[in-house]
Amino acid sequence: MGIQRIESVTYGINDLAQCVGFFDDFGLFLVERTDEHAVFETLTGQTLRLDTDPGSLLPPPVENGPTLREVVWGVDTPQELHRLAAELGHDRKVRSSADGVHHTVDETGFGVGLTLARPKPAPVTLRPANALGGVNRWNTALEPITRVRPLRMCHVALNIPKHGKDEAVAFYTERLGFRPTDVVEPMGVFMQAPGDDDQHTMLLCHRPDNAGVNHIAYEVPGFDDVVEGGNYMIEHGWREARRLGRHTIGSNVFRFLHAPCGGRVEYAADMDRVDDRYETRVHESTPPHHIWALRTNRDQEAPAQS
Ligand SMILES: [Fe+2]
Structure with missing residues (x-):
């Protein structure tokens, strides 16, 4: 089948203590910490590496300041991993590290890695919901979650x-097996990894x-x-970038x-989860960013009633 999921990501950063504080508050699990780097895990065993010196296997950063240096994709079988790594080796250097990751670079300059997927089963406890005609929770009051724990990088x-956007997209669709799910011509391409059910596993977003x-x-x-x-992050001093909402493409909150x-x-x-029956949708104009976003007017002066 091929690529299943994001297995690991690496950021090149400046302020390790600040970044560790951020992801600790965000709810990931710290599994390794030195003076130079830290490693966090999601509940399903994906790793987030924060590194002040990400090393020579990675390409140079694509932008100034702290940024994402590499996404390592998890592949389902050793045969498929070998096939994909060999295929990428036809037109670019692929280097292997001792931890079994094949490292290369995409058309934009982002590091791309391939390794065997090692998913851990996650203890998912869904909250039973109640509505007229569909009662799933009797005699039980809800408690605050308090510490949110992300299941996975999705x-x-x-x-x-x-410039060059078509080649950048083709690297993922033609070489690595991603499938475009929604192509928004003025904005970018949403695509799904072959082993994923999510409406998108990746978005390549055009910028001038x-x-x-x-x-x-x-x-x-x-x-x-x-x-x-989000509330916990705000209470701990981190800054929100968008108001709560639900996206149009993907329907995610x-x-x-x-x-x-x-x-x-x-x-x-x-x-949204989609399978082969979901045909690629091509949008000539960009759909609205969200179905809804949180609005409030409670802090405004009340308008005069007529
Ligand atoms: Fe997103």
Whole structure:
């Protein structure tokens, strides 16, 4: 089948203590820490590396300041891993590290790695919901979640220069087996990894001339986690980047935060799942960004009643 999921990401950063504080508050699990780097895990065993000196196996950063340096994709079998690495080796240097990762670079300059997927089963406890005609929770009051724990990194969104965008997309679709799910001609291409059910595992977003990390999204079990996770981050001094809302493409509920490692991170829940019956949709104009976003007028002066 091929690529299943994001297995690992590496950011090149300046302020390790600040970045560790951010992802600790975000709800990831710290599994390794030195003076130079730190490693966090999601509940399903994907790793986030924060590194002040990411090393010579990675290409140079595509933008100034802290940023994403590499996305390592998890592949289902050793045969498929070998096949993909050999195929990429036809037109670019592929280097292998002792930990079994094959490292190369995409058309934009982002590091791309391939390794065997090692998914851990995650303890997902969904909150039973109640509505007239559909009662799933009796005699039990809800408690605050308090500490939100992301299940997994579910998608990565990268900014790519408009010039050469078709080649940048083709690297992922023709070489690595991703399938375009929604092509938004003025904006970018949403695509799904062959082993994933999510409506998108990756978004390549055109920008006039600059490349960089846009965001990485982390799936949480439900709507409450998105809200409470964002609230916890705000209470701990981190800055929200968008108001709570639900996207048009993918239907996921989202909250975004500015991340000190570069770009933003997203708490995401309830994304569309799609399979082969979902035909690629091509949009000539950009659909609205969201179905809804949180609005309030409680802090405004009340308008005079007529
Ligand atoms: Fe997203």
